[in-house]
Amino acid sequence: MLNRIDFDYAFQAHEVLNNQHVFSASLRWGEKRESAAPTEYYKKPAARRRVVPVVPGEKPAELTDINTAEVADFDALPGIGKVTAVRIVDYRNNTGLFTAKEDLLKVPRFTKKQFEKIKDYITVTAPSEKPAGLEYVQPVQEKKTEKELSPEETEKLKKQLYFRGLKLYQAKKFAQAITEFEKILEIDPSHPQSLRIIEKCKQELGR
Known part of the structure; x- marks a missing residue:
């Protein structure tokens, strides 16, 4: 020029x-x-997990487990904004896992109207006894092998391992949580909750 x-x-x-x-x-x-800003400064942001919003009136492909859901999962539910989603997760982290859907009504400023909108889109996997804190680990008797356990004992062992894994997941001990859920998969290779949470743990460890 x-x-x-x-x-x-x-x-x-x-x-x-x-x-x-x-x-x-x-x-x-x-x-x-020369350009004032070198091209290497404009790196493509890392891919984030995509959460598909729930459309009111339509049956969701998968129910949201309120004991493992993250802020983005709650935010995708109808009538739940990001502020309420953060409030739910904070309440769960401070008080422990939910034992029923209705426990959401104990969250500060969470209304019954909001609960009615999402109750058909959520589920809860609750422990039989709610521990006092996340560091609590219920003892599991693992002396018997899978073949020696009765069907009732097998289900009980799976639940114990599952809730122990959930506590580790809530405490952000993702590697240890994966170990517990993999024990469940040794008993039941198609256990859907374990497969889903293992995937979430791997995503957290890969950040």
């Missing part, structure tokens, strides 16, 4: 060459400038 043109004129008187008119012109072209 042409940036500047300079013109010069001079008159010279010379005894031998006689008088001369001297005219000159100079052209100046603009220099290419």
Whole structure:
């Protein structure tokens, strides 16, 4: 791009060459400038887990477990905004796992109207006895093998492992939580809750 043109004129008187008119012109072209912000600063942001909002009146593909749901999961429910979603997760982290859907009504400023809107879209996997804190780990008798356990004992063991894994997940001990849920998969390889939470733990560890 042409940036500047300079013109010069001079008159010279010379005894031998006689008088001369001297005219000159100079052209100046603009220099290419480097970008103020190098392209490496504009890196593509890391992919985030996509949460599909629930459409009121339509049956969801999967119910939201209020004991494992994150802020984005609650925010996707009808009538629940981000502020309420954060309030629910904070309440659960401070008081422990929910034992029933109706426990959501104990969350500060959570109304019955909001509960009526989401009750058909949520589920809860609650422990038989609510522990005092997240550090509590219920002892599990693992001396018997799967083949030696009766069906009732097998289900009881799965529940104990599941809730122990949930407590570790809530405490953000994702690697330890994966170990507990993998024990369930050794008993029941298609256990859906364990498969789902293991995937969430791996996503957290991969951040």
